[in-house]
Amino acid sequence: MTADAQLPIGVAIIGGGPAGLSAGLQLVRANRRIAILDSNRPRHSATLQSHGFLTRDGTPPLELRKIGREEFEAYPTATFAQAMTREITPLSEAEALAVGFPDGIGFRVRGTGIRGAADVEFISRRVLVAAGLTEELPALPTIRAYYGTALHSCVECDGFEKTDKPLVLIGETSDLFARALLISRFSSDLIVFTNGADTVRPEQEEQLARIGVHVERRAIDDVVGERAGMTGVRLVDGTVIPRVGGFIRPRWHAPVEFLGAQSVERDDWGLIRVSDQGETSTRGVYAVGDIVPPGPQQLIIAAGNGARVAARLNMDMIRGALGVGQIDA
Ligand SMILES: Cc1cc2nc3c(=O)[nH]c(=O)nc-3n(C[C@H](O)[C@H](O)[C@H](O)COP(=O)(O)OP(=O)(O)OC[C@H]3O[C@@H](n4cnc5c(N)ncnc54)[C@H](O)[C@@H]3O)c2cc1C
Numbered sequence: 001m002t003a004d005a006q007l008p009i010g011v012a013i014i015g016g017g018p019a020g021l022s023a024g025l026q027l028v029r030a031n032r033r034i035a036i037l038d039s040n041r042p043r044h045s046a047t048l049q050s051h052g053f054l055t056r057d058g059t060p061p062l063e064l065r066k067i068g069r070e071e072f073e074a075y076p077t078a079t080f081a082q083a084m085t086r087e088i089t090p091l092s093e094a095e096a097l098a099v100g101f102p103d104g105i106g107f108r109v110r111g112t113g114i115r116g117a118a119d120v121e122f123i124s125r126r127v128l129v130a131a132g133l134t135e136e137l138p139a140l141p142t143i144r145a146y147y148g149t150a151l152h153s154c155v156e157c158d159g160f161e162k163t164d165k166p167l168v169l170i171g172e173t174s175d176l177f178a179r180a181l182l183i184s185r186f187s188s189d190l191i192v193f194t195n196g197a198d199t200v201r202p203e204q205e206e207q208l209a210r211i212g213v214h215v216e217r218r219a220i221d222d223v224v225g226e227r228a229g230m231t232g233v234r235l236v237d238g239t240v241i242p243r244v245g246g247f248i249r250p251r252w253h254a255p256v257e258f259l260g261a262q263s264v265e266r267d268d269w270g271l272i273r274v275s276d277q278g279e280t281s282t283r284g285v286y287a288v289g290d291i292v293p294p295g296p297q298q299l300i301i302a303a304g305n306g307a308r309v310a311a312r313l314n315m316d317m318i319r320g321a322l323g324v325g326q327i328d329a
Pocket residue numbers: 014015016017018019020037038039040041042043044045046047049050051052053083084085086130131132133147148152153154157158255258288289290291296297298299300302
């Protein structure tokens with residue numbers, strides 16, 4: 001069942017991944033009218049199995065989202081819109097008060113329908129950004145063909161299946177050393193490929209050498225493989241180093257162009273900074289999941305974060321209605 005889209009709503013949630021769905025479920029259970037707008041482009045769509053979500057270990061990620069959506073939509077005040085959020089604009093205080101938002105805070109949220117769904121527009125007291133991240137893999141011609149099968153990005157999620165295998169870590173960012181240490185728990189037959197970037201310091205290279213991890217600084221030409229899967233990494237000088245899989249460190253981007261002129265503060269990695277309550281630097285706009293520091297983690301963490309921030313949002317709106325302002329620190 002869906003709520004009447006004409007009525008003002010409590011929270012417009014941007015993104016129907018584990019963070020947004022979990023927040024949505026908590027908020028409809030708090031008797032609030034909630035809309036989730038989802039563009040159906042989850043980052044983990046490259047993979048067939050998700051690991052480590054208690055009671056759902058090994059479940060396909062799309063199945064997990066389907067169950068989450070069904071649970072959310074079972075409530076009469078829930079709306080799930082298949083839509084790409086295009087624009088979020090703040091209401092003036094007078095407009096917000098006129099639609100019945102007692103603390104004078106409100107937003108107009110517009111989305112373009114996808115897969116034949118209608119365009120949507122909501123007037124909402126609060127906004128929760130749960131849009132996840134988009135990712136940019138190292139620029140190698142066929143790397144994407146192995147992503148989600150031989151190559152992964154989340155060590156906690158997919159390390160176990162790679163135990164004792166000859167692995168790679170490919171990346172060009174300054175956190176490669178920490179990632180290599182984490183992967184070494186699963187296999188000491190690990191080569192860190194910096195692809196020509198100067199991102200592993202000499203003392204870090206020495207420490208890695210002590211646990212048998214080699215750093216390869218030459219530039220990569222491509223990942224190579226056969227029908228059965230990845231077989232190695234070819235360097236620009238033609239050398240092929242046999243490897244069966246491993247990890248990539250993508251670059252991540254927080255896709256919040258829809259916030260337009262309402263700039264939200266970001267950290268050095270471009271992630272959306274939030275207060276302990278989950279609120280961004282724009283009053284009334286909250287954020288959860290992979291899009292907030294420390295960045296990409298796991299499904300269960302995104303879902304837990306969604307539930308936690310939903311409770312804060314609910315209290316913020318209760319206090320707003322009483323005119324006592326935001327939650328105390
Ligand atoms: C290849 C891969 C494998 C993974 N495997 C695992 C695993 O096995 N176990 C595990 O625990 N974790 C795994 N993860 C990590 C996990 O997927 C993420 O931590 C989790 O999905 C983050 O949840 P989220 O709700 O923050 O974002 P997402 O799940 O990315 O959901 C964000 C949603 O927002 C939507 N969206 C974005 N912009 C807009 C917009 N403008 N309007 C409307 N909707 C929008 C997107 O379409 C998407 O549906 C994996 C990640 C990847 C990339």
